[in-house]
Amino acid sequence: MTKINIGLIGYGTVGSGVVKFLSNRKSFIKNKFNTEFTIRTLCDLKLPKKNTRGLGRTRLTKKVQDVLDDPKIDIVIELIGGLHPAKEIVVKALNQGKHVITANKALIANSGKELFRMAKKQNCHLYFESSVGAGTPIIKTITEGIVGNKFNSIYGIINGTCNFILSEMTQRNYSVAQALTEAQKKGFAESNPTLDINGMDSVHKLAILVYLTFGKFIDVNDIYREGITHISHDDIEHATSLGLSIKLLAIAKKEDKNIEVRVHPTLISKNHPLASINSIYNAVYMNTDPLGSVLLSGEGAGQMAAASGVISDLINFASRGNNSALPCNRYSEASGLKIKKIDQIKTKFYIRFMVTDKPGILSVITGILGKHGIGINSVTQKAHNPTSTVPVIMLTDYTSEKMLRLALNKIHKLPVVKSKPVAIRMEKLW
């Protein structure tokens, strides 16, 4: 029987999920993996009021040093989140020769390079499966499951809150605000959901995926970011009638030495499998060579989903032993990769103009688009009403961001255009 002593730092939602999971599956893990996990010490500034199930003999402490200095602790699970003091704790744990499991996306996105080097030097493992997609094994799939393949592109739905909001807006005619309230009621959004709906959470996770697939740690500030607050139910409805679904996608593409990295609301064909990934589910869709397209989806948030990733890391640590380097910690920087500026990127666009319904207007608008080299694939004007403004929807061909922005600014200034034109990027995923 292998015995592994755990130091658990952070007893919030995920931490208590880990305790519950280990307690529920104790005999299964013993029988199948011949391994016994013991939470030797639990460190949290707010200690649990009573010893809950699974914490019988666990030492409770508020001092992180009680975990880090204990030579009997084999592996530290860091679940406090945020960059500090999580980083200092992980650094000290590795320096003490302890293996580490973390679910901390900000930590890996910002300091992964440094931490993996330190882990290697110390002959330790740093596991982080739950940092992207919670227990859905995205990290393992990329670093072990399809290892050896080249990665050409990744499209990720990696924020459950946003996916829930956009799904509710599509299915229930909600506004962003209404859907957010619903998400909070159901426990699918934080009381302060800013980092989720402004796309920052997806940016952190995309940075991790870019390192794992393209071999480059990028500054999170170099990832173009647009959240979902400006998405209106009207646009979702127009897009649906054109066979399109809206998702907050985290996108990374590589062509030769150029990579593009961006997070923004995106319209995709409703026939693509990603369009069926709704509610709090996360998914990544990757184009690889030579394997082709791979899709992985599962719950991307929630207590037990996140705990599940931590447990997989624990069992994998136990079954791997510490003799060999952990695949997801191997890092060799791909040389010469350049990040494209958003202005250089070409995509197709959905555009909505609110215009006074007069003959000749389409000709003026398409004329301005044409002068900026923007081709139009379709134009739809559903309503006609000479006394009010009506929406005109256009789908463009591939066009550069820069030219589109210039053209939309000009069109916005036309007296017949009554509000700021709406532009949403489209992606063809096949």
Add this chain to the structure above:
Amino acid sequence: MTKINIGLIGYGTVGSGVVKFLSNRKSFIKNKFNTEFTIRTLCDLKLPKKNTRGLGRTRLTKKVQDVLDDPKIDIVIELIGGLHPAKEIVVKALNQGKHVITANKALIANSGKELFRMAKKQNCHLYFESSVGAGTPIIKTITEGIVGNKFNSIYGIINGTCNFILSEMTQRNYSVAQALTEAQKKGFAESNPTLDINGMDSVHKLAILVYLTFGKFIDVNDIYREGITHISHDDIEHATSLGLSIKLLAIAKKEDKNIEVRVHPTLISKNHPLASINSIYNAVYMNTDPLGSVLLSGEGAGQMAAASGVISDLINFASRGNNSALPCNRYSEASGLKIKKIDQIKTKFYIRFMVTDKPGILSVITGILGKHGIGINSVTQKAHNPTSTVPVIMLTDYTSEKMLRLALNKIHKLPVVKSKPVAIRMEKLW
């Protein structure tokens, strides 16, 4: 630099794909994994006419003993397929203390239990990622990615040929025969596709998945099997109009100590992600506890897709070393599991009757169904034509196979029912 010597047995489509992959990614593997793979010996009854790229210094032989007896060979890749002599070769390799990679689903489905025991005894690893879903890492996801979870059910599209045929039938109004011809033209079906379209290939793969998820090796003959040859384009069209998609699903469910295991054409909601998995793509959709639903999809056949799984196995072997037990080789039989007979299983059904279009017929048919305890959720009769037969489509509530069969036999004998009633099972996957 870790140096690993390979003995490759079988130089067909997948074998030559492996050689090509290793040659193309040689420097990537060297740089990232500090590992050099050398195909030391290639054994095939039909030797390659010339030394192709990647086979420069490889010893070519027709004698399998040249691989098995060579102490310098670390790992044997078996790619000849079929049960014999593949089994004898793998047994001998393990007995010589060599690690083994195989893509052989029949071998693992029929002899996995024995081979895993032998691997354990010999302190060797037996990798088989490509045996299910080719390079799509289904085995690794189950045994490492979401390890620790309980598995409640699996729904797999695990035969690319059948999925291609059903997709073509749906999208192009083809018959099974026309779609099969198309599949053969495109290289997506064998010249003898019997084992694919009669469901046997899916049965083998399902047996492997059942062992990995429920912990029981079952006799492949205990898996209920129905192929796709009786599916007509008419039924696909009727089902589509009811919001349903048809897939050949491999299904395993567990409730307490009872498991059901079956492979048959299945109607599912077109809104479910599995419904968007078309053409030669494979997918598994698993309900787990506590993680919830997980979907994994990718190309399930083809030279490079299968080679990709073998390469992942190779790199994982190199990075794991042979110090620790391989998770997918761990086997502890779950006690007391019983396989339900197909007669005991309850599902919903799509039924089509071809009847003479006379008033009162629905009442007779629904009367017989009612007497057998079969509830009807919807009845559709689209065409009315008193001079010819017309289709009547019914969707039933949950009903036992046995009662349905009895009822359909009775209905078939009615003079107004002009051909054998068609029944296709439906599954609610959410």
